[in-house]
């Protein structure tokens with residue numbers, strides 16, 4: 001099953017594959033921070049969690065749209081937004097193909113995260129305009145990790161933000177774009193990691209000098 005999903009993912013540009021992987025790792029850490037990672041244990045297959053593939057549907061979006069350096073036209077933007085539905089359709093299809101209940105669960109969760117990770121806490125997201133707790137929990141977790149990773153890495157259409165600027169963007173999105181509790185936990189975790197990193201850096205500089 002994971003092999004079949006990876007085959008779809010391999011059709012995405014490398015930038016998308018790497019983004020999916022980093023976002024998945026970040027979600028692992030965030031779920032641990034909010035003490036929910038134990039709930040995901042039963043849903044892993046071959047060491048992968050179903051939310052490692054949130055942008056899987058981009059394998060169906062034309063490369064010219066995905067890699068465009070200028071602003072997208074309204075039509076291109078419409079197609080880009082469809083990656084959410086494309087991903088959930090791919091997972092639905094794989095779910096129908098298997099008789100194995102663990103694989104079925106994996107595909108169901110993967111499909112939900114694909115479909116709903118661009119929903120916003122205030123109801124202004126897509127594809128369905130779901131609001132607040134009506135957005136599935138893992139999709140709310142993904143929304144924060146996904147936005148962070150998109151901001152702190154270079155994209156074909158823009159330069160990356162500094163960690164400080166990305167932190168304040170997440171802060172601004174509390175209660176509008178993001179679930180307040182999940183975003184607060186993310187900020188706590190990130191600030192702590194950044195502090196640890198700078199202490200490590202300072203001690204390396206001290207030893208080198």
Ligand SMILES: [Fe+2]
Pocket residue numbers: 054055083117118
């Ligand atoms: Fe996405």
Ligand SMILES: [Fe+2]
Pocket residue numbers: 019023054055146
């Ligand atoms: Fe994404």
